[in-house]
Amino acid sequence: MSASQPAPANSADAALADTAPAGRYAPSPSGDLHVGNLRTALVAWACARSSGRRFVLRVEDIDTQRSSAESAERQLEDLAALGLEWDEVLYQSQRHEAYAQALGRLPHYECYCSRRDIQEAARAPHAIPGQYPGTCRELSAAAREAKRAELAQAGRVPAIRLRAQAREFSVRDRLAGEYTGEVDDFILRRGGNVAQLPEAGPDWAYNLAVVVDDAFQGVDQVVRGDDLLSSAPRQAFLASVLGYPVPEYVHVPLVLNAAGVRLSKRDGAVTLRQLRQTHSVAEVFAYLAASLGSQAREAQELVETWGAIPREPVVFGGL
Known part of the structure; x- marks a missing residue:
């Protein structure tokens, strides 16, 4: 199903047309980047630079419970150590007004x-697993007022959901091809206990923030791990409703551990800082490049020899 008609552009949107196309890497600053994160960053950088795009970073730090400025700084240092350079850095924690x-x-x-x-509604007959069933979508004004008062008495605020006009949406991915995913009334702004909400402002949901920021930064190429492919239809749908162009998607296979499970920091010496205790940065870079089918020894050489993105996951058993 196609999206509803795009919303009219405002002055901020009009400026987007003047932004040169870009690729991006957008880590969450909740810890040091591991080999899988670094490999995806390298692919995103190479895809952008080899196609003449700008390369931008975005620090996705709206989750104040898990994010830290120290972690963000360490991540930027690690990317720079690999020889990646970028045109700008955007911090989501400074973007509350844009999301509003x-x-x-x-x-x-x-x-x-x-x-x-929501869990109980999901167990009802004919419920679609993982989808919000629309419980609050058509409540009367009186019912909403009563629900709002009930939450307020408990020290809570409601979430805000998109009133979606489509059940599904299709995107084109360079590796996966045509991909269609379900669209429901997903959350745009989280609710919850007032005392636990971020001090800096509302608790914005990832799906809204990432779409707004991609458009603002001129991102027309999104390279990320293929575990996020299922989120692309929702984000593309939201972009179309807002009148933003839908980016090109490139969801790359993940780096796995010896058990065939997605690599994580729990798998031992997997971050750049850990690996640098026994290996040089050049050796780490060479490993990452080799996992992409390249013999490059530095970032610019990788761009100059960039070819097809491998379509199979990589198992990391150490350098």
Whole structure:
């Protein structure tokens, strides 16, 4: 199903047309980057530079419970150590006003459901697993007022959900081809306990923030791990509703551990800083390049010899 008609552009959107195309890498600053993160960053950088695009970074630090400025700085240092350079860095924690403006242009409604409410609704006959069933979508004004008061008394605020006009949406991925995913009334702004909400502003949801920021930074090429492919239809749908161009998607295979499971920091010496205790940065770079089918020894050489992106995951058993 196609998206609803794009919302009219405002002055901020009009400036987007003047932004040169870009690729991006957007880590969450919740710890040091491991080999899988670094490999994806290298692919994103090479894809952007080899196609004449700018390369931008985005520090996705709106999750204040897990993010830290120290972690963000360490991640930038690690990317620079590999020889990656970028045109700009954007911090999501400084973008609350932009997300609020985007929310104001979207059809949305308050959701008063708890996690238990949603779990119970998901067990109902004919419920679609993983989708919000629309419990709060058509509540009357009186019912909303009562629900809002009930939450307020408990020291909570409602979530805000998109009033989606489509059940599914299709994207084109360079590796996966045509991919169609379900679209529901997903969350744009989280609710919850008032005392636990971020001090800097509302608790914005990832799906909204990433779409707004991609458009703002001129990102027309999104390279990331293929575990995020299922989120692309929702984000592409939201971009189309906001009147933003849908980017090209490139979801690359992940780096796995010896058990064939997605690599994580729990797998031992897997971060650049850990590996540098026994290996040089050049050796780490050579490993990453080799996993991409290249014999490059530095970043610019990788761009000059860049070829096809491998379509199979890589198993990391150490250098």
